[in-house]
Amino acid sequence: MLKPTYNVLFICTGNSARSIMAEAILNQLGAGRFRAYSAGSHPAGAVNPNAIELLERSHFKTTGLRSKNWSEFATSDAPVMDFVLTVCDKAAGEVCPVWPGQPMSAHWGVEDPAAAKGSEEAIRRAFNDSFMVLSRRISLFMVLPMDKLDKLALHKELTSIGQVKS
Template sequence: MTTNVLILCTHNSARSVLAEGMLNHWAGVLGKDVRAYSAGSAPSGRINPHALTALQAAGISIEGYRSKSWDEFTGDSAPDIHIVITVCDNAAAEQCPYWPGKPVKVHWGYPDPSNASEDQKASAFELTRQALGYRMLQLLAHPLNELDSSEVQAILSHISKT
């Protein structure tokens, strides 16, 4: 069974997209049956070009990324979500919709790389991509589809402290 992970950030334009890209990349490299998605409560309608550049520079295809609403993941045709990760402070404080199946939730906050000065933006996005990638590797080190929700919650909580 595929473990579906939904990564949320308010505008779904940078951090959540970087996290989606890194989790899907590492899951593919490691042969893990994990699928990441990203969304936002108030999607901007566009992906920050610096996020796409950071993914592309890491050898990750940027095809198919788009800024989308978390509403796409609440309907009958949506994938069953097992884990919800918020990566920005605004999304952590927002009231999330009801997710069928009661997914495990965690907040892994990252500063918004979009707020960096223009001459530091590329570096800020790259550092955010690396930090997210590191946490995704930690997550994938566990047999997620063999664990119950309390075990997954403990793993996510432990990773949030690293």
């Protein structure tokens, strides 16, 4: 039996680092089973160069990644999402648009590496840490038996994945 492709939207305030990294990770690792997108409530307008550098260094595709407003995904002609996952605490507290299709949502808060201060090494470490947390959570998400879980059990699993640190 052919498994469905699930659409996943990662939400962050600026859509410049965490949600962008999550989009790239899930699109590459979940190719065929998942289609990932990302957006922000107040997009920065550009992808953080440190996020691009880390993704490329880790052999993830970066072509087509861009900072965009979440309103792009709230229109009638937008892809219908199965899941909407917030990856920053600020976006989780905002009033989100009404998503077509009533997707399942969960909060997967991750420290903002774009807000990291200090040496180049400290900033690189912040990006690496966020990348590792997102990679681990996405790996757990991808192995969920979607077709065997009812909505309540699936939501519980999604929420618990958001508690995994690394």
